[in-house]
Amino acid sequence: MTQPTPKKPLRIGLIGAGFMGRAHANAYRRAPNFFDLPYEPVLKAICARSEGTAAAFARQWGFESAETDWRRMIERDDIDVIDICTPNDSHRDIAIAAAEAGKMVLCEKPLARTAAEGAEMVAAVEKAGVANMVWYNYRRVPAVTLAKQLIDSGRLGRIYHYRAQFLQDWTISSELPQGGAGLWRLDAAAAGSGVTGDLLAHCIDTALWLNGSVKKVTAMTETFVKERMHQITGKVEPVKIDDACAFLARFENGSLGTFESTRYARGHKALYTFEINGEKASIKWDLHDLHRLGYFDHGDDSLTRGWRSVHVTDHDMPYMDKWWVPGLQIGYEHSFVHQFADFLIGLGSGESAAPTFRDAQETQEVCEAVLASGADGQWHDVEGL
Numbered sequence: 001m002t003q004p005t006p007k008k009p010l011r012i013g014l015i016g017a018g019f020m021g022r023a024h025a026n027a028y029r030r031a032p033n034f035f036d037l038p039y040e041p042v043l044k045a046i047c048a049r050s051e052g053t054a055a056a057f058a059r060q061w062g063f064e065s066a067e068t069d070w071r072r073m074i075e076r077d078d079i080d081v082i083d084i085c086t087p088n089d090s091h092r093d094i095a096i097a098a099a100e101a102g103k104m105v106l107c108e109k110p111l112a113r114t115a116a117e118g119a120e121m122v123a124a125v126e127k128a129g130v131a132n133m134v135w136y137n138y139r140r141v142p143a144v145t146l147a148k149q150l151i152d153s154g155r156l157g158r159i160y161h162y163r164a165q166f167l168q169d170w171t172i173s174s175e176l177p178q179g180g181a182g183l184w185r186l187d188a189a190a191a192g193s194g195v196t197g198d199l200l201a202h203c204i205d206t207a208l209w210l211n212g213s214v215k216k217v218t219a220m221t222e223t224f225v226k227e228r229m230h231q232i233t234g235k236v237e238p239v240k241i242d243d244a245c246a247f248l249a250r251f252e253n254g255s256l257g258t259f260e261s262t263r264y265a266r267g268h269k270a271l272y273t274f275e276i277n278g279e280k281a282s283i284k285w286d287l288h289d290l291h292r293l294g295y296f297d298h299g300d301d302s303l304t305r306g307w308r309s310v311h312v313t314d315h316d317m318p319y320m321d322k323w324w325v326p327g328l329q330i331g332y333e334h335s336f337v338h339q340f341a342d343f344l345i346g347l348g349s350g351e352s353a354a355p356t357f358r359d360a361q362e363t364q365e366v367c368e369a370v371l372a373s374g375a376d377g378q379w380h381d382v383e384g385l
């Protein structure tokens with residue numbers, strides 16, 4: 001009997017044991033069960049600031065070892081890839097050190113706090129020639145990937161409008177502190193920005209992927225709660241993040257974009273939606289119903305024309321043949337599994353899966369222009385790389 005060819009091991013060092021650390025660890029474990037991959041992920045080490053947290057995470061997710069200093073992870077010669085799941089203020093230092101040590105680098109979104117930091121990270125991975133990728137996971141929701149296929153095949157024709165929103169409501173209480181564990185997203189020093197870098201970054205990444213580059217933007221931003229207790233300093237400090245942001249965009253392809261995000265939309269926990277109106281068809285998607293793609297075909301002139309709700313679960317649809325029998329849905333966590341599988345498949349063929357650091361830097365540049373416009377009320381051009 002012929003034996004299967006042994007796969008090459010890919011030894012992973014994960015830095016950060018929060019919500020995103022779990023999403024990524026789950027992806028390393030599930031991907032080889034469902035995809036035929038050229039590499040076998042080896043969960044070598046998890047790094048968290050507290051020894052107890054690191055040890056518990058290692059036990060729960062099956063990591064071979066636990067560390068408390070990210071520098072030690074980078075020194076280790078039994079780790080091939082560093083995956084960064086820490087708050088945004090450490091992305092740059094970890095990514096640059098990892099690239100200089102010759103490690104491949106994966107980074108949770110957003111790439112960085114600012115475009116300047118992102119540019120340094122792009123330069124570091126490209127100079128080192130190491131594989132790199134940023135976890136903008138929503139690209140790998142099958143219905144979103146199908147949207148990309150439909151647009152690229154010309155089914156929508158010329159695009160007129162791109163419209164996206166990402167609404168949440170978890171920061172409305174003025175009692176909520178900023179900074180520290182779980183709440184660093186409210187602290188501008190740690191996060192870089194508020195909803196722009198956290199939520200609109202997802203909308204922008206998807207938009208750039210589906211509809212091409214953005215030329216210029218005009219934005220309005222607001223901080224509704226002006227001061228909050230800081231968990232680390234113990235003092236009441238000014239809040240410097242944007243709680244809400246809405247912006248208009250002009251895309252290179254001539255289409256107009258409208259984007260909105262807030263953490264003050266009472267009743268919404270994670271409402272990410274987009275709609276694209278083209279000359280021949282429109283499509284729309286909603287994270288709350290993530291396996292469906294709305295499709296309106298202008299070419300259908302029958303009396304039953306209208307919006308179709310395409311159930312993206314058949315085996316000829318993106319990624320779906322890897323899962324269950326046709327008709328059964330998958331969820332949020334599978335987008336990470338798909339992204340990690342694509343990363344390993346890319347490694348096998350010598351290419352970094354998208355979005356690379358360079359791709360994600362374009363999102364940073366749009367965020368930068370949006371924040372600058374929010375501050376001065378003017379139209380801002382999006383800088384090139």
Ligand code: SOE
Nearest residue numbers: 109168170185198199202270
């Ligand atoms: C914020 O609440 C958050 O967790 C983001 O940081 C994630 O990127 C997004 O996918 C869900 O919401």
